[in-house]
Amino acid sequence: MSPLLEVAGLRKSFPATRNLFGRVTERTVVSDEVSFTVGRGETLGIVGESGAGKSTVGRQVLRLIEPDSGTITFDGDDVRKLKGKDLLSFRRRAQMIFQDPFSSLDPHMTIRNAVGEPLTIHYGIKGAERDRHVVEMLERVGMRADQLDKYPREFSGGQLQRIAIARALTLDPDFIVCDEPVAALDVSIQAQVLNLLLDLQAERGLSYIFISHDLSLVRFLAHRVVVMYRGQVVETGTAEELFENPQHPYTKTLVAAVPDPRARRCSAAVPALEA
Numbered sequence: 001m002s003p004l005l006e007v008a009g010l011r012k013s014f015p016a017t018r019n020l021f022g023r024v025t026e027r028t029v030v031s032d033e034v035s036f037t038v039g040r041g042e043t044l045g046i047v048g049e050s051g052a053g054k055s056t057v058g059r060q061v062l063r064l065i066e067p068d069s070g071t072i073t074f075d076g077d078d079v080r081k082l083k084g085k086d087l088l089s090f091r092r093r094a095q096m097i098f099q100d101p102f103s104s105l106d107p108h109m110t111i112r113n114a115v116g117e118p119l120t121i122h123y124g125i126k127g128a129e130r131d132r133h134v135v136e137m138l139e140r141v142g143m144r145a146d147q148l149d150k151y152p153r154e155f156s157g158g159q160l161q162r163i164a165i166a167r168a169l170t171l172d173p174d175f176i177v178c179d180e181p182v183a184a185l186d187v188s189i190q191a192q193v194l195n196l197l198l199d200l201q202a203e204r205g206l207s208y209i210f211i212s213h214d215l216s217l218v219r220f221l222a223h224r225v226v227v228m229y230r231g232q233v234v235e236t237g238t239a240e241e242l243f244e245n246p247q248h249p250y251t252k253t254l255v256a257a258v259p260d261p262r263a264r265r266c267s268a269a270v271p272a273l274e275a
């Protein structure tokens, strides 16, 4: 079967300098011929240092920003050409979870509305029927139904990330770009959220792009990993392969930052993750 997502030759640049008249004189290339695939039910990790271009790739894949060139194929469809009904369908099937749940949720919207809104926008579902679905989603991510009328400020970071996951799940997607979804959370909470993502994948056959600068985290979650460095994919392989036999100097640096795999198993995040 073909992969769910195929990205080929993705290129994106932003204006770097302008002359006196506002004309762009130089551009910074932030995605430079980026290519990878994501299989059905698979997690592809994207790792790389800050500014490597990881988020920019995730946003292009979801058509939140427009690439300069390259192709994005989702379940056989050319994502860059989708319009109308087909684009809406893609918007239902492909979701995103961001690093900071405080800024990804509207502070003036109750949890009932935050999680239910996509159902109204896409299907016109409102009232009791919508509430039933919202409660089901919230319970699935470990939140209680009596919290429906609270606002984001009344929750902790970990709870908010669960709510953001519930919102992303509302439309029953096939694919979620998780952009550093636990980087802003306490280590103890990180494991719970990562386990939730793993459970949801097992239940629903979800495919993920999991963006992180932490290779040790990605090793536990991702089936395959893409290493980005200055806008380019410098290495692709299973996390195991990259750990055991890194090829690119940057991957070697990443691996060296996690000195001993046995020691890493005893780190705070990992036992809870495996529990």
Ligand SMILES: Nc1ncnc2c1ncn2[C@@H]1O[C@H](COP(=O)(O)OP(=O)(O)OP(=O)(O)O)[C@@H](O)[C@H]1O
Residues within 6 Å of the ligand: 014, 015, 030, 048, 049, 050, 051, 052, 053, 054, 055, 056, 057, 213
């Ligand atoms: N809208 C934009 N305009 C101009 N430059 C941008 C824009 N968005 C991103 N960039 C630049 O693109 C480069 C890659 O940014 P990106 O956010 O994709 O990196 P990242 O790998 O996600 O980093 P981090 O780990 O810090 O999140 C950076 O140099 C950034 O400054």
Ligand SMILES: [Mg+2]
Residues within 6 Å of the ligand: 054, 055, 056, 179
């Ligand atoms: Mg980023």
